[in-house]
Each structure stands twice: as C-alpha cells, then as structure tokens.
Amino acid sequence: MNNEPQINVTTGTSVVGPPKKTVGVGSWLKTNLFGTWPNIILTIVSTAIILYVVFHTGKFIFTADWTVIETNFRLLMVGQFPLEETWRVWVAIFLISALLGSSWGLWQGVMKHVALVIGGLMVVSLVLPFIQTNTRLILVGNIICIFLFYIIGRKVKKLKIPVLLLWILFIPLVISLFNGFGILPKVNSNIWGGFLLTLLIASVAIVCSFPLGVLLALGRRSKLPVVKWFCIIYIELIRGIPLITILFVFQLMLPLFLGNSIDVSNVLRAMVGFTLFSAAYLAENIRGGLQSIPRGQFEAAQALGLNSTYTMGFVVLPQAIKAVIPACVGQFISIFKDTSLVAIVGLTELLGMGQKVIANPAFLGKNMEVFLFIAFIYFIFCSLMSYVSRRLENTLGAGER
Amino acid sequence: MSELSNQKKSISPPFWRNKKIIPIILQVVFAIIVLAFGYLLIDNALNGLRQIGLQLGFDFLANTAGFSISEAMIDYQPTDTYGKALLIGMLNTLRVAFFGIILTTILGLIVGLSRMSNNWLLSKIAGVYIEIFRNTPLLVQIFIWFYAVFLPMPKIQEALQIGPMLFSNRGTAIPWYEKNQGILLWGILFLVSLVIALFVYRLMLKKQIESGKKNFPSLWALGVIVVIAIISYVVTGNTPVTFHAPSVAGNGFDGGFVLSPGFSAILLGLVIYTSTFIAEIIRAGVNGVNKGQSEAAKALGLKNSTALRLVIFPQAIRIIIPPLTSQYLNLTKNSSLAVAVGYQEIVSIGNTVMNQAGRPIEAIAIMIAVYLTFSLITSLFMNYFNKKAQLVER
Numbered sequence: 001m002n003n004e005p006q007i008n009v010t011t012g013t014s015v016v017g018p019p020k021k022t023v024g025v026g027s028w029l030k031t032n033l034f035g036t037w038p039n040i041i042l043t044i045v046s047t048a049i050i051l052y053v054v055f056h057t058g059k060f061i062f063t064a065d066w067t068v069i070e071t072n073f074r075l076l077m078v079g080q081f082p083l084e085e086t087w088r089v090w091v092a093i094f095l096i097s098a099l100l101g102s103s104w105g106l107w108q109g110v111m112k113h114v115a116l117v118i119g120g121l122m123v124v125s126l127v128l129p130f131i132q133t134n135t136r137l138i139l140v141g142n143i144i145c146i147f148l149f150y151i152i153g154r155k156v157k158k159l160k161i162p163v164l165l166l167w168i169l170f171i172p173l174v175i176s177l178f179n180g181f182g183i184l185p186k187v188n189s190n191i192w193g194g195f196l197l198t199l200l201i202a203s204v205a206i207v208c209s210f211p212l213g214v215l216l217a218l219g220r221r222s223k224l225p226v227v228k229w230f231c232i233i234y235i236e237l238i239r240g241i242p243l244i245t246i247l248f249v250f251q252l253m254l255p256l257f258l259g260n261s262i263d264v265s266n267v268l269r270a271m272v273g274f275t276l277f278s279a280a281y282l283a284e285n286i287r288g289g290l291q292s293i294p295r296g297q298f299e300a301a302q303a304l305g306l307n308s309t310y311t312m313g314f315v316v317l318p319q320a321i322k323a324v325i326p327a328c329v330g331q332f333i334s335i336f337k338d339t340s341l342v343a344i345v346g347l348t349e350l351l352g353m354g355q356k357v358i359a360n361p362a363f364l365g366k367n368m369e370v371f372l373f374i375a376f377i378y379f380i381f382c383s384l385m386s387y388v389s390r391r392l393e394n395t396l397g398a399g400e401r
Numbered sequence: 402m403s404e405l406s407n408q409k410k411s412i413s414p415p416f417w418r419n420k421k422i423i424p425i426i427l428q429v430v431f432a433i434i435v436l437a438f439g440y441l442l443i444d445n446a447l448n449g450l451r452q453i454g455l456q457l458g459f460d461f462l463a464n465t466a467g468f469s470i471s472e473a474m475i476d477y478q479p480t481d482t483y484g485k486a487l488l489i490g491m492l493n494t495l496r497v498a499f500f501g502i503i504l505t506t507i508l509g510l511i512v513g514l515s516r517m518s519n520n521w522l523l524s525k526i527a528g529v530y531i532e533i534f535r536n537t538p539l540l541v542q543i544f545i546w547f548y549a550v551f552l553p554m555p556k557i558q559e560a561l562q563i564g565p566m567l568f569s570n571r572g573t574a575i576p577w578y579e580k581n582q583g584i585l586l587w588g589i590l591f592l593v594s595l596v597i598a599l600f601v602y603r604l605m606l607k608k609q610i611e612s613g614k615k616n617f618p619s620l621w622a623l624g625v626i627v628v629i630a631i632i633s634y635v636v637t638g639n640t641p642v643t644f645h646a647p648s649v650a651g652n653g654f655d656g657g658f659v660l661s662p663g664f665s666a667i668l669l670g671l672v673i674y675t676s677t678f679i680a681e682i683i684r685a686g687v688n689g690v691n692k693g694q695s696e697a698a699k700a701l702g703l704k705n706s707t708a709l710r711l712v713i714f715p716q717a718i719r720i721i722i723p724p725l726t727s728q729y730l731n732l733t734k735n736s737s738l739a740v741a742v743g744y745q746e747i748v749s750i751g752n753t754v755m756n757q758a759g760r761p762i763e764a765i766a767i768m769i770a771v772y773l774t775f776s777l778i779t780s781l782f783m784n785y786f787n788k789k790a791q792l793v794e795r
Contacts, residue, residue, distance in 0.1 A: 032521035226428040242737035259445035337538035368549035382536035
C-alpha cells in the first residue's frame with residue numbers, strides 16, 4: 001500500500017500506469033515474512049520448526065548405521081531372484097532405458113523429465129559405495145543407452161509407432177522373459193521379490209485395469225439395463241470395501257472358487273486382485289470424463305452417419321480419456337502405493353522384504369533405517385508420477401474447466 | 402420363435418439388425434455368461450468345501466470364540482461367541498474411524514490453511530508436509546510408527562514422559578477424566594445454560610440490529626454459560642470430571658487412558674496420511690470460490706478472517722463436502738490396515754475367525770457387509786449435510 005499511484009482528480013489529466021512492482025530482497029521479505037505482527041510470529045515459529053526437524057532428521061541420517069541397507073540392498077531390490085539369472089532383470093532395465101531415451105528424443109516434454117530422473121537415479125546408485133564394480137559398469141551402460149537412444153529418437157522420427165508398440169508390449173515381454181519364453185529355464189514367480197515385484201504388480205495392474213475400467217464406465221452408461229446394473233453393482237461393491245479384503249479374497253478364496261484344476265500362483269492372484277480393484281476406481285474417473293463431453297459431440301457424430309460404436313470409439317472416448325488422464329495418473333499413483341499391501345498377505349515385495357529383513361536377528365533394532373529407505377524409494381517414484389500428472393494437466397489443459 | 406418368423410415375412414430388417422431385438426439378445430447373452438461364470442465358481446467352491454468337510458452357514462457365530470481380544474470396548478471373555486468377537490471388531494473399527502476423522506479434519510484444516518497462508522515459510526512447510534506424507538504409502542507410514550516408533554519405546558518401568566503423557570512399549574498413557582458425583586446435575590444445568598445462552602444471544606442480536614449499537618451477543622451468551630457453570634460448581638461442590646495424569650505402578654499404568662502401540666500407530670498413520678488429502682481439498686475448495694467474492698468482501702470492509710468465515714467458507718464448503726466424504730470413507734476403509742499391526746478391528750478379528758472356525762466365505766461376507774454398511778451410512782449422512790449446505794446458498 002506504500003506506492004499508491006497519485007491520481008490528479010481535479011484535472012483528471014494524468015493517466016497513471018499500474019504501480020511498480022516492488023522488487024528486491026527487502027520488500028520481498030516484508031510482504032512474505034515480516035509484514036505484520038502475526039506474520040512475524042508465524043515466521044519465527046516456522047523457522048523454529050524447520051530447524052528442529054532438519055536438525056533431528058540430519059542427526060539421524062548421519063548417525064544411523066546404514067549397513068543394514070548395504071547388506072540387503074540386493075534383497076530389497078530383486079528379492080531372491082537367482083544370481084545367475086539377474087541378467088534378465090538387466091535386459092528389462094536396458095529395454096526401459098532404450099525406450100525412455102527414444103521417447104525423450106521423440107516427444108520431449110514430460111518424457112524428458114522422466115528420462116532425466118531415471119537416469120539421475122542410476123547416477124545416484126552408481127556412486128553408492130557398496131555397489132559392485134560390474135553392476136556399476138552395467139549402470140554406466142544404461143546411462144549411455146538412454147543418451148544414445150535420445151539421439152536416435154531425435155534423428156529418426158519414424159520410430160514413434162514402434163516405440164509406442166514396445167511400451168505397450170513391454171510388460172508382457174518382461175514377464176515372458178522371466179518365464180523364459182519356453183526356451184530358457186523358468187524363474188518361478190514365487191521367488192520374484194523386492195522392488196522388482198512391486199514394479200511388476202503395479203504395472204500389470206495399471207496396464208490391465210485401464211481397458212477394464214473403460215469397459216465398466218461404458219457399461220455403467222449403457223442403455224441396456226442388465227449390463228448397466230451389473231456394472232453399477234460391481235463398481236459400488238468394489239469401491240465400498242477395503243483393498244485388503246479383496247486381497248484376502250483372492251489369496252484365500254480364489255483357489256476355492258477355481259477348484260483344484262487350475263493352479264494360480266500367489267503373485268498372479270495379487271495381480272488379478274489389484275486389477276479388478278483399480279478397474280472400479282478408474283471406471284468412475286472415466287465416467288466423469290464421459291459425462292463432461294457435451295451432447296453436441298454425439299449429435300455431430302450421428303449426423304455424420306457414424307454408428308454408436310464408431311461414435312464412442314472415434315469421437316467421444318478419445319476426448320473423455322484425454323480429459324481424465326491426470327485423474328487416472330492419480331489413480332495409478334495410489335495403485336503403486338497400495339502394492340505395499342501385498343506384504344500383509346505374505347508376498348515379499350519391497351515392504352514385505354523389509355519386514356523379512358528386520359525379522360532377521362542380525363539386524364535387530366534397525367527398523368527405522370529399513371522403513372525409511374523403503375519410504376524414500378516410494379516417495380521418489382510417487383513424486384515423479386505426480387509431477388508427470390501435473391505436467392500433463394498443464395499440457396492437456398484438462399485441469400481448466 | 403413365432404415372432405422371429407413373423408418379422409422375416411415383413412419388410413422390416415432381419416433380426417440381427419433389428420434395433421429392438423439386438424439389445425435384448427445381447428443382454429440375454431451377457432446375463433447367461435455372468436450367471437454361468439458365477440455358477441461355475443460357486444459350484445467349485447461348494448465342491449471344495451464338501452471335500453474338506455465344511456459346510457456353509459452362519460450358525461457358527463454362536464460357537465465359543467476362544468481367543469482373547471486385548472482392546473475391547475465392551476466386556477469380552479474368550480468364552481464368548483464368535484458373533485460377539487466380530488461385534489467388538491466392528492466397534493474397534495468405529496473407534497479408530499471416529500477419532501481418526503475428527504483428528505484428521507482438524508489437522509487437515511490447519512495444514513490446508515497454512516498452505517494458503519501469506520507467510521511464505523509457513524506455506525512452504527505445509528507444502529513439504531503434504532508432498533512427503535501423501536507420496537509414501539500409508540502402510541509404510543503405519544509400519545514406521547509401529548515398528549520404529551512405538552515398539553522400541555522404553556520398558557514400562559522406564560516409561561518416557563512428555564508433558565502428562567507416558568510412552569512405553571506397552572502403550573501410551575494419556576490423561577483421562579473420571580466422573581465425579583454430581584455429574585448428572587452438571588449435565589442438566591449445562592443443557593439449561595445452553596438453552597438460556599441461545600435465548601440471550603438471539604435477544605442481544607435482535608437489540609443490536611434494532612439499535613445499531615454493539616451489544617456483543619456472543620460474549621453475553623458465553624457469560625451466561627460461565628455463570629451457570631459457577632452456580633453448578635457451588636451447588637455440587639466439585640467439578641463434573643477430574644482429569645488424572647497417568648503414572649506407572651508396577652507392571653502397568655495407573656490412571657489415564659492407555660492406547661496400545663497398534664492403536665496409536667494406526668491412528669497416527671491414518672490421521673497424518675488423510676490430513677494431506679484434506680488439506681488439498683480445502684485449498685481447492687477455497688480457491689474454487691470466485692475471486693470476485695473475496696474482492697467484494699474486501700470492498701465491504703470486512704477483515705480477512707471475517708471474509709474467510711462469512712463469505713468464502715460457506716461457499717467453499719459446497720465444493721469441499723463431496724471429496725471430503727470420500728476421504729472419510731477412505732479413512733474408514735484404510736483402518737483395515739490395522740490387521741498388520743495387531744490392532745483388532747473387524748478385518749483382523751474376521752481373519753482370526755476365518756482361520757480358527759474355518760469359515761472363509763462367511764467371514765469375508767461379514768467383513769464386506771460391515772464396510773458396505775459404513776459406506777452407505779456415511780454417504781447418506783454426508784448427502785444430508787450436503788443438501789443443508791446447498792440450501793444455505795440461495
């Protein structure tokens with residue numbers, strides 16, 4: 001309020017421009033931190049809180065004994081995946097690096113940041129002191145791979161469709177790689193573990209639940225009463241009960257319901273449970289998108305002579321999905337976080353492996369270190385995803401409604 | 402069939418293109434597939450159960466449970482029935498959900514308002530808090546609280562004291578009230594004072610509007626309540642309740658209210674995790690109110706806090722309620738994670754019943770029914786509240 005423009009009311013001649021924005025450290029401090037008395041008190045209290053938290057966190061981080069993570073790093077990452085078969089995991093990671101690099105080259109934007117963060121994570125693990133030399137070499141190879149494919153992606157724009165196809169086929173490819181394509185010996189799914197299992201469950205659930213969610217959303221808006229009510233009951237039932245009961249149902253009751261003839265592994269049961277669970281939530285998100293499409297779009301499509309399938313597939317659905325992509329990414333984040341629940345039903349994904357580690361008497365009293373490390377990994381990946389979601393929201397302009 | 406042949410004779414399109422018949426056929430096919438699939442599953446399940454020698458039915462609820470429950474809100478012995486055990490589980494779920502919802506709303510409101518504060522530092526702290534706690538899985542947070550904070554607490558003889566609270570690996574003891582003799586009289590007098598206060602408030606407000614002078618109606622109302630409280634203190638000779646700070650006596654706490662490590666962990670985890678979502682909802686709600694509204698309030702000369710209270714918030718509440726409801730429901734559903742830290746709520750007890758009585762289908766059906774009831778009741782209540790908020794509008 002200091003720089004009120006001086007308008008000469010009596011003559012009315014002077015046209016005064018907008019007040020100058022005050023810049024500089026002093027005025028910034030004044031408006032943001034020390035403007036009024038309550039503000040000053042708030043600033044002091046906040047500073048005290050920050051100092052207290054930072055001091056104690058820092059003290060813990062630097063005094064804690066992190067050897068528990070060093071010793072169990074491999075367990076936490078890939079579980080009991082056999083040492084001589086680890087190359088399969090590396091192949092999968094190389095494939096990711098290549099895909100990320102080429103997508104960065106092809107699409108820029110969000111993919112650039114994702115590729116850089118993943119590359120950054122590799123650099124960080126490169127400098128961790130306890131990583132073995134050959135692992136370091138492979139990591140360096142991965143980083144080079146990202147940049148190599150970035151350059152290829154920038155040069156060859158024709159790659160867009162093959163890269164997209166590879167992204168879609170990525171999960172089936174990796175799983176069949178672990179299963180050995182029928183040529184190599186099978187790495188049984190009950191020894192998949194650690195962060196690898198977390199990623200596998202999350203990505204299978206995300207990839208499979210999306211089409212199922214679209215179908216359920218369409219079904220819920222269908223004019224056929226039988227289909228509509230089936231979808232409504234399914235969605236509301238699943239949304240009404242906690243995920244853990246669904247996991248119990250699938251762990252304990254799926255063998256009962258399927259009879260003795262079909263043997264489904266623990267991991268697959270969890271994946272099916274997650275897929276069916278998140279499909280219900282995604283369906284509600286997508287239904288929101290479908291409702292946001294104005295009637296005119298349907299009528300225009302009809303006027304062009306499209307039948308209802310084409311209207312949905314080529315006109316309405318693309319717009320609806322575009323509108324709800326950020327909400328869907330939010331849902332994907334919560335699936336990723338929820339994968340930690342499989343620790344309760346006895347699978348050894350990241351959190352389950354952490355529980356196994358602290359149960360080992362050799363690491364007595366190292367609970368905080370192990371769980372903080374796990375929380376940190378989840379935090380990095382969830383933050384990355386929520387950042388992508390925010391970027392998408394801006395670029396798609398979907399948040400503006 | 403005759404209908405179909407009739408149609409063939411007429412000029413109307415063949416039945417595979419008939420817009421009236423196709424949907425019916427599709428629905429019949431869909432229903433047949435769903436029913437056949439369901440029949441297959443249930444048949445398998447019944448066969449499987451028969452092979453293990455189990456039968457279906459809820460008669461087992463009357464059998465003796467035989468396991469103990471450490472935190473029961475009503476009297477419970479291991480000799481009681483499965484039904485009673487499940488009822489206690491349900492009450493425990495309600496307990497954690499009830500306290501969780503109250504605390505998380507308060508915390509979420511504080512964080513949300515801090516996030517919107519003009520103070521740069523405070524707003525950044527709130528932002529970091531939200532980012533950290535919403536981007537780590539709830540179960541990991543609960544495990545940190547349980548395995549890394551509450552379980553490693555010192556033994557009960559060396560309990561850690563912070564203020565009036567005592568922390569040990571057996572649980573946390575907080576001060577709690579004890580009823581005194583005249584509590585009934587206190588209650589009655591308090592209700593009377595509320596009625597009189599409301600009457601006085603209305604009267605003074607009316608006078609203020611008529612005369613245009615400041616009459617401080619809320620101060621008057623408060624005064625009435627205080628005066629009657631003093632009177633009732635004089636009459637009964639003591640306060641309605643006495644607060645007792647807990648102390649350690651032998652192998653247990655004396656006085657106070659003891660929260661088990663499991664309960665503390667699940668409650669803290671739920672409250673902190675959900676508060677981040679509530680903070681964002683509140684921010685979105687307040688930002689969702691048209692900017693002209695706050696400018697108009699400023700033009701009328703309202704203080705910032707008054708404008709927030711009387712202009713912004715009543716409008717924001719309409720945007721806030723629907724997502725808030727779903728967060729409350731999420732909190733209730735997430736309380737099922739207590740099964741991982743040994744707090745015995747419905748899923749945990751249902752799990753025990755499932756293993757012990759060998760009734761997986763019935764136990765899971767009960768869990769599902771309980772949660773669906775909670776969801777339904779919460780949505781009904783919130784819909785009612787939502788309607789009230791909508792009516793205030795115009």
